[in-house]
Amino acid sequence: xxxxxxxxxxxxxLVTVPNHGQxxxxxxxxxxxxxxxxxxxxxxxxxxxxxxxxxPGDKVTIWINGEKHKFTVAGLAFNP
Numbered sequence: 001x002x003x004x005x006x007x008x009x010x011x012x013x014l015v016t017v018p019n020h021g022q023x024x025x026x027x028x029x030x031x032x033x034x035x036x037x038x039x040x041x042x043x044x045x046x047x048x049x050x051x052x053x054x055x056p057g058d059k060v061t062i063w064i065n066g067e068k069h070k071f072t073v074a075g076l077a078f079n080p
Contacts, residue, residue, distance in 0.1 A: 010052075012062065015079075032056055033075025041074040049076045 017036065033056030036043060044054060054060065058073045 014064075029078040030075040031078065033073065036074050038072075040071055042071040043075050043077045044073055046076040046078055049073070 030043065032046065033043075042060070049055065054073055054076075056073050056075050060071050060073060062069050062071060
């Protein structure tokens with residue numbers, strides 16, 4: 001759930017990345033913003049971010065299994 005105020009659900013697919021830099025396969029191309037540097041940052045697919053009006057620096061709250069998690073958008077990515 002991206003925004004509980006909207007009273008609608010948005011299905012997200014969360015993908016983890018190694019904490020030692022970009023993966024060697026399926027790495028992200030980040031045309032806007034930058035790569036993740038902290039545990040409370042996320043990358044969003046550019047198409048998803050554009051649709052929802054999100055940009056690097058924006059704060060998002062994501063509900064996962066009823067638990068609230070707050071993140072800052074570090075960058076917008078294309079992923080193969």
